[in-house]
Amino acid sequence: MIELERLILDISIQFINLPPEEIDNKINDALKRLGKFTKVDRSFLFAISGDKRKMTITHEWCAEGIEPQMEELQNLPLKGLPWLQDKLSKFEIIQVYNLGELPPEAFREKKELIQKSIQSLIIVPMIYKNEFVGFFGLASSKKKGKWLEKEINLLKISADIFVNSLIRKNTERALHDSEEKYRLLVENVNDGIVISQKDKFIFINKKFAEMLGYTHDELIMKDYREIYTQKGVEIIKERGKHRDKGEYVPARYETTFKKKNGTIIDVEANVTIINYKGAPATFAVISDITEKKVLEQRQRELEISLLKKQRLSTFGLFAEGIAHNIIEPLTVIMGRAQMLKSKMPELKEPDII
Numbered sequence: 001m002i003e004l005e006r007l008i009l010d011i012s013i014q015f016i017n018l019p020p021e022e023i024d025n026k027i028n029d030a031l032k033r034l035g036k037f038t039k040v041d042r043s044f045l046f047a048i049s050g051d052k053r054k055m056t057i058t059h060e061w062c063a064e065g066i067e068p069q070m071e072e073l074q075n076l077p078l079k080g081l082p083w084l085q086d087k088l089s090k091f092e093i094i095q096v097y098n099l100g101e102l103p104p105e106a107f108r109e110k111k112e113l114i115q116k117s118i119q120s121l122i123i124v125p126m127i128y129k130n131e132f133v134g135f136f137g138l139a140s141s142k143k144k145g146k147w148l149e150k151e152i153n154l155l156k157i158s159a160d161i162f163v164n165s166l167i168r169k170n171t172e173r174a175l176h177d178s179e180e181k182y183r184l185l186v187e188n189v190n191d192g193i194v195i196s197q198k199d200k201f202i203f204i205n206k207k208f209a210e211m212l213g214y215t216h217d218e219l220i221m222k223d224y225r226e227i228y229t230q231k232g233v234e235i236i237k238e239r240g241k242h243r244d245k246g247e248y249v250p251a252r253y254e255t256t257f258k259k260k261n262g263t264i265i266d267v268e269a270n271v272t273i274i275n276y277k278g279a280p281a282t283f284a285v286i287s288d289i290t291e292k293k294v295l296e297q298r299q300r301e302l303e304i305s306l307l308k309k310q311r312l313s314t315f316g317l318f319a320e321g322i323a324h325n326i327i328e329p330l331t332v333i334m335g336r337a338q339m340l341k342s343k344m345p346e347l348k349e350p351d352i353i
Contacts, residue, residue, distance in 0.1 A: 005274040007037055008154045009195075009283060015161050016193060016205050020169040024059065027162060031061040034158065040140040041066045042118075045126075045162060046073075047134040052089075053078055055134075058166075069116070084109050084123075088132055093152060094123040098143040120144040124155050126163035130292075136162055153251040153272050160270060160285050164191055192286035196224045197276060211267075211288055213260035229256040229264055254289065266293040 011030045018026055027045065035043035045059040057073040078085045083106040087094050096102060097120055102110045113121070121139035125132050136159040147155075192208030194201060200221050209216045212227055225233055232255040243249045252270050259265060270285040 002275045004037065004151065004154055005272075007033060008157055009274055009276065011158065012161050012193065012283070013203075015165050018165065020172045023165045023169045027059045027165065028061060030158070030162075031059055035061045035063065035138065038138055040121075040138045042139045044137050044139070045134060045166075046137070047166070048078070048132060049075075052132070058134075081109050081112070088123070088125050088135055091125050091127055091132065093125075093156075094121075095147060096121050097146060117141050122147055122152075122155065124152075124159045126159045128163050128167055133163060134166075135159075149248070150272070156251065157270065157272060157283070157285060160191070192284075192288075194284050194286060195274075195276060195281055196284075197279060197281040199223050199225065202276075202281070208286060211259075211265070211286065212257060213263075218260075227257050227259075229258050232256045232258075265290045 011033065014026055014030075015023075031043040031045070035041075041063045043061045044057055046055045047058045048055050054075045055078055056075055057070055060068055060070050062068050083103070084094070096113070099110055099113055099119060113119075116139075118139045119141055120143050121137055123135050123137040126134040126136060136155070138155075192211050193203075193205045194208050195203040201219050201224055202221070204216065204219050206216065209219055212219070219227075225236075228236065235253070235255045239249050239253070251272055252268060254266065254268050257265050257267050266289050268287045268289050270287075272283050274281050274283045276283075
């Protein structure tokens with residue numbers, strides 16, 4: 001496990017501030033290293049089309065003797081693999097230990113795996129701005145035991161690194177005619193990457209410093225708790241208590257940071273504990289979700305407002321129904337009384353009625 005942590009850490013550091021023209025080669029190298037380390041036959045990345053209808057393999061590594069499939073796995077319709085499509089659209093990790101354990105509804109996927117001589121695989125969705133944009137996978141012609149939770153978390157970090165790098169590369173292609181637009185967009189799509197050890201930041205990338213309004217030098221060796229709000233510190237303590245008890249602590253969680261100017265921002269952290277230079281350290285990918293939280297709050301307020309209006313409307317209809325049920329029989333009674341008065345003018349009862 002420690003060796004895998006070191007490998008992921010080394011890969012992540014190589015991607016930091018990597019020139020876009022070198023990203024494809026680094027991804028291929030990373031797939032090769034991960035494939036060899038996990039002793040699989042194939043490691044790969046698939047991209048999903050903008051309309052979510054097709055998938056295309058973009059990067060692939062194959063072990064010796066394994067035939068590459070880059071040419072034939074292009075623009076494949078996702079609807080042809082509905083079980084896979086459903087799982088990935090829900091951001092679910094897909095693990096297949098052996099083909100016999102696949103559910104009946106995955107018969108098409110099973111057929112494809114048999115044709116490609118795959119007995120086991122793990123697929124990790126690549127997510128960008130809460131959208132499924134592709135997936136990273138490892139496949140083998142041999143059966144494999146269940147992946148450990150910590151191993152899966154490390155593979156998730158790899159997927160995050162790949163998708164952020166690819167987004168950055170694709171952004172440059174789309175905006176090559178405008179250096180300034182490209183620079184601004186790259187700054188917005190990159191997430192913060194940070195390593196802390198003994199309560200201090202020992203590594204940060206440019207985006208993380210910008211996210212908090214600091215320079216790189218101001219944050220290096222700074223106590224990480226200084227950027228947390230009181231609420232954020234309490235969240236850390238609570239997670240630590242659960243971890244000390246041996247309880248499961250999710251790798252992804254939401255918290256709040258305090259910028260240099262005092263502004264509070266909401267962030268999502270994808271965290272794992274690693275061994276760095278012989279001592280425990282925290283490796284994290286940080287995303288600013290402040291705008292997302294504001295939109296969610298507005299959505300909740302709108303839902304409450306609509307619910308109140310719906311209740312008032314329902315009450316009005318209810319009152320209208322009651323009035324109708326009272327007026328209708330009274331009209332009949334008054335009509336009968338007037339008829340009786342016309343036929344028998346001497347009676348006083350119709351006037352009373």
